[in-house]
Amino acid sequence: MQTPDTIEIRRLRVSTHIGVPDAERAEAQTLWITLRMIPAQGFDGLADDISRTIDYHAVAMEIQAFAAAKPRNLIETLAVEIADKLFLKHPLKSIAITIEKHILPDTECVAVHLERSR
Numbered sequence: 001m002q003t004p005d006t007i008e009i010r011r012l013r014v015s016t017h018i019g020v021p022d023a024e025r026a027e028a029q030t031l032w033i034t035l036r037m038i039p040a041q042g043f044d045g046l047a048d049d050i051s052r053t054i055d056y057h058a059v060a061m062e063i064q065a066f067a068a069a070k071p072r073n074l075i076e077t078l079a080v081e082i083a084d085k086l087f088l089k090h091p092l093k094s095i096a097i098t099i100e101k102h103i104l105p106d107t108e109c110v111a112v113h114l115e116r117s118r
Helices: 022-026 056-069 075-089
Strands: 007-016 029-039 092-101 110-117
Touching: 007 056, 029 056, 029 075, 056 075, 075 092, 075 110
Parallel strands: none
Antiparallel strands: 007 029, 029 092, 092 110
């Protein structure tokens, strides 16, 4: 089986107020978000035209603004909201999102991973 054409944004740095205790949400934290997006149309039919694909710069800017827009308790909630938003705005066949949070001592990170398809 052939691997689908994929656009990846790896470890996008976002700043947001997130966490279960109020004290944790009080200060902005840095999260790292990785997106693996499979466009509705493969790369062969793009004709070198950005309007036929996913504008990854626009996606990155949207996610940074969206994450900063309001506080949340859970990184899981942020992952679901990002997937929903991107499916509404962009011609995606599927998306995989990983969000990393550097919060626990003696760990590299805590991460959640979500995959959705149309």
